[in-house]
Amino acid sequence: MKTISYFLSLLFAAGLLFSxxxxxxxxxxxxxxxxxxxxxKLKKNPNNERQVGILExxxxxxxDRDLASIEYLKQQVNSDPSKWLDIYNIYDKMxxxxxxxxxxxxxxxxxxxxxxxxPNIDVEANEAKKKASNNLYxxxxxxxxxxxxxxxxxxxxxxxxxIEFDYDYLDALDKRAEAKIxxxxxxxxxxxxxxxxxLPSNFESDLLSIRQGVFTDPWVLYHTQRQSGINxxxxxxxxxxxxxxxxxxxxxxxxxxxxxxxxxxRDVKDNEGNTVRQPQYGTVYxxxxxxxxxxxxxxxxxxxxxxxRKNEVVATIPLxxxxxxxxxxxxxxxxxxxxxxxxxxxxxxxxxxxPTDDQLLDFGGKLLNQxxxxxxxxxxxxxx
Numbered sequence: 001m002k003t004i005s006y007f008l009s010l011l012f013a014a015g016l017l018f019s020x021x022x023x024x025x026x027x028x029x030x031x032x033x034x035x036x037x038x039x040x041k042l043k044k045n046p047n048n049e050r051q052v053g054i055l056e057x058x059x060x061x062x063x064d065r066d067l068a069s070i071e072y073l074k075q076q077v078n079s080d081p082s083k084w085l086d087i088y089n090i091y092d093k094m095x096x097x098x099x100x101x102x103x104x105x106x107x108x109x110x111x112x113x114x115x116x117x118x119p120n121i122d123v124e125a126n127e128a129k130k131k132a133s134n135n136l137y138x139x140x141x142x143x144x145x146x147x148x149x150x151x152x153x154x155x156x157x158x159x160x161x162x163i164e165f166d167y168d169y170l171d172a173l174d175k176r177a178e179a180k181i182x183x184x185x186x187x188x189x190x191x192x193x194x195x196x197x198x199l200p201s202n203f204e205s206d207l208l209s210i211r212q213g214v215f216t217d218p219w220v221l222y223h224t225q226r227q228s229g230i231n232x233x234x235x236x237x238x239x240x241x242x243x244x245x246x247x248x249x250x251x252x253x254x255x256x257x258x259x260x261x262x263x264x265x266r267d268v269k270d271n272e273g274n275t276v277r278q279p280q281y282g283t284v285y286x287x288x289x290x291x292x293x294x295x296x297x298x299x300x301x302x303x304x305x306x307x308x309r310k311n312e313v314v315a316t317i318p319l320x321x322x323x324x325x326x327x328x329x330x331x332x333x334x335x336x337x338x339x340x341x342x343x344x345x346x347x348x349x350x351x352x353x354x355p356t357d358d359q360l361l362d363f364g365g366k367l368l369n370q371x372x373x374x375x376x377x378x379x380x381x382x383x384x
Contacts, residue, residue: 031065032097034058039100042107052109059101059116066090067119077131082139084132088165091125133169136162144179152183153219181230184221185383188232192239194301199243199365200358206365207238207372214373217380234383237304238319238372243364245357246296246324257286257338286334288343293352296324297360299368303375315382317375321367325360327352 038055041048070090073083098118107114140158143151159176162169191204208224215222223230263282267275298320305315330346332339339347 031058031062032093035062035097035100039104042104046104046107049109052107052114055101055104055107056109056114056116059097062097063094063117063119066094081131081135084128084135085161088125088128088132091121091128092165094119094121095125129166133162133166137170137172137175140179141175144175144182149183149185152179155179156183181221184219185233186230187220187222187234187236187383188226189222189224189236189238192237194239194241195243197243199240200362202362203240203365207240207369209366209369210373210376215377215380220376220380220383222376232308235306235308237306238301238368239304240299240301240368242298242300243361244298245360246298248354249294249296251292251294253290255288255290257288257332257340257343258283259338261337284335284338286332286336286338286343288330288332288339288346290328290330290346291351293327293329293354294324295354295360296322297364297367298322299364301368303372305379315379317379319368319371319375321371323363323367325355 034054035058038051038058041051042055045051070087073087073090077083077087101116102118105116107116136158140155140162143155143158146152156176156179159172159179162172163176166172189208189210191207193199210222210224212218212221222236223232226232260281261284262279263284264280265277266280268278270276299322301319303315303317303319304313305317306312307314327349328346329349329351330343332343332347
């Protein structure tokens with residue numbers, strides 16, 4: 001009978017939302033927006049009686065609705081403790097509403113003080129928060145301790161929800177980090193130098209510079225240092241086999257720029273017989289000698305994937321990257337006015353000294369890193 005009476009009270013409260021309110025016209029989902037809009041207007045003009053009436057009506061209906069909803073949900077918490085979060089969210093919404101309205105009081109309408117029955121819900125809200133937090137934490141921890149990767153991901157989401165409204169609850173932050181590791185496909189990445197020579201000191205750190213946030217799949221984590229307590233699903237060996245720096249190269253080509261420019265003026269008569277100066281145009285030329293300086297670097301290797309659960313190499317994928325340092329400059333003969341903006345930029349660039357082999361090699365790790373990042377992104381969906 002209690003359940004039925006609460007259900008009827010909820011229906012009664014819902015009926016209030018749709019009752020006629022004349023000019024107050026607030027019902028259903030419009031209540032909260034009506035309260036917000038009226039509060040904003042009354043903050044600017046507290047004597048706006050129409051808005052006072054709307055706020056008074058909407059606040060009462062919203063409070064009745066929320067209290068009835070809370071009573072109804074409380075009948076379900078024994079069988080479904082997750083309802084405590086719904087209850088807390090309603091209390092939270094009521095407190096936010098109170099914060100918006102209380103600073104405006106007192107308000108007056110039709111020669112009387114508007115009535116705002118503001119229930120004291122602080123104790124109940126804190127209790128609901130504690131129970132919601134406890135339920136989320138316990139549910140998430142049970143999932144986390146199941147040993148199942150997919151359930152660990154569910155646990156992560158629950159810890160995340162908990163932290164959103166109860167940031168310091170027990171060790172939820174640490175548990176969320178643990179759920180991230182246990183719910184992820186963990187990949188250990190290392191480099192091997194098979195070039196037969198010494199690589200630059202920064203090559204390995206540049207190659208293994210892998211930020212987790214760059215990948216589409218948040219549940220594949222790449223580690224470049226082994227950590228105790230983590231079971232690595234895969235190992236990836238980045239084997240660098242060749243690192244070649246090419247010769248200094250120089251190519252030249254000639255082309256001609258031309259422009260129409262003013263070369264003089266002549267006096268002419270306009271339609272009214274007045275003397276005006278009319279510009280005379282001519283074509284000017286400039287011969288441009290363009291020089292392209294280039295020095296290439298090529299890196300080759302492979303990425304070997306080992307499935308540690310099967311102790312088996314499952315894929316070996318070639319890696320290669322070729323880039324070149326380049327500088328384009330120019331010289332010209334002729335009329336400077338003929339030069340295009342592109343030619344001017346080349347002339348201003350000037351000739352540059354070629355980089356040394358060591359300078360190019362220093363960029364090798366960064367160049368190959370981009371290939372590796374793209375490879376990992378493409379193959380994330382194949383890891384499970």
